[in-house]
Amino acid sequence: MITGPSQQASHVVWHSTKVSREERPTRGMTVWLTGLPASGKSSIAAELERRLVASGRPAYLLDGDNLRHGLNADLGFSPADRAENVRRAGEVAMLMADAGLVAVVSLISPYRADRDRVRAVHESAGLSFVEVFVDAPLELCEARDPKGMYARARAGEITGFTGVDDPYEAPPTPDLWLRPTDGNAAAQATAILNLIER
Numbered sequence: 047m048i049t050g051p052s053q054q055a056s057h058v059v060w061h062s063t064k065v066s067r068e069e070r071p072t073r074g075m076t077v078w079l080t081g082l083p084a085s086g087k088s089s090i091a092a093e094l095e096r097r098l099v100a101s102g103r104p105a106y107l108l109d110g111d112n113l114r115h116g117l118n119a120d121l122g123f124s125p126a127d128r129a130e131n132v133r134r135a136g137e138v139a140m141l142m143a144d145a146g147l148v149a150v151v152s153l154i155s156p157y158r159a160d161r162d163r164v165r166a167v168h169e170s171a172g173l174s175f176v177e178v179f180v181d182a183p184l185e186l187c188e189a190r191d192p193k194g195m196y197a198r199a200r201a202g203e204i205t206g207f208t209g210v211d212d213p214y215e216a217p218p219t220p221d222l223w224l225r226p227t228d229g230n231a232a233a234q235a236t237a238i239l240n241l242i243e244r
Contacts, residue, residue, distance in 0.1 A: 081180035136164030
C-alpha cells in the first residue's frame with residue numbers, strides 16, 4: 047500500500063486500506079514512455095497494453111492527449127503546467143500500480159526533473175517504474191507529423207511546442223532505449239515486455 051505524509055494541510059491524514067499489496071492477484075508497475083511528439087510512443091503503448099491484457103495481466107494506458115481532455119484539461123503548456131501534467135499522470139499511474147495494474151503512460155514529459163520526481167515517488171512507495179525512451183530523431187517526427195502540429199508550430203500558429211521552440215531533455219540512462227531501427231510498434235512492445243517480464 048502507498049503510505050507517506052500528506053503534502054496537504056496538517057488535518058489531512060492518510061487512510062490505509064485493509065488490502066495489502068501482497069494480497070492483490072497481480073503485481074503492478076508503471077511503464078513510462080517518453081519522447082518527442084510523433085516519436086511513436088502512443089502506438090507502442092497501445093500495443094503494449096493490448097498484449098498485456100491479452101495475456102491476462104491487468105493494464106491501462108494513460109495517454110497524454112487523452113489526459114488533457116479530462117484530468118488535465120485545466121493545464122496549458124507553460125513549464126509549470128507541464129510539470130503539473132506529469133505530476134498528475136504520475137500520481138494516477140502510482141495508484142494503478144499499487145492496485146496491481148501495469149500503468150502504461152505515454153507522455154512527452156519533456157523535462158528530466160519532472161520524470162525523475164515521478165520515479166522517486168514510485169520508488170519511495172516500493173513500486174516499479176520503468177522509463178522507456180522512444181528516441182526518434184526530430185526530422186523523422188516532423189516527417190510523420192500525424193496531427194499537423196509540427197507544421198503549425200513552424201508556421202508560428204503554436205508556441206512552446208516541444209522540439210521546435212521548447213526543449214526536450216532526453217533521459218541519459220533510461221531503462222530501455224528504443225530507436226526506429228528496433229522495428230515497428232509490435233516489435234518495440236515486445237522489447238518492453240521482455241524487459242518487464244524478466
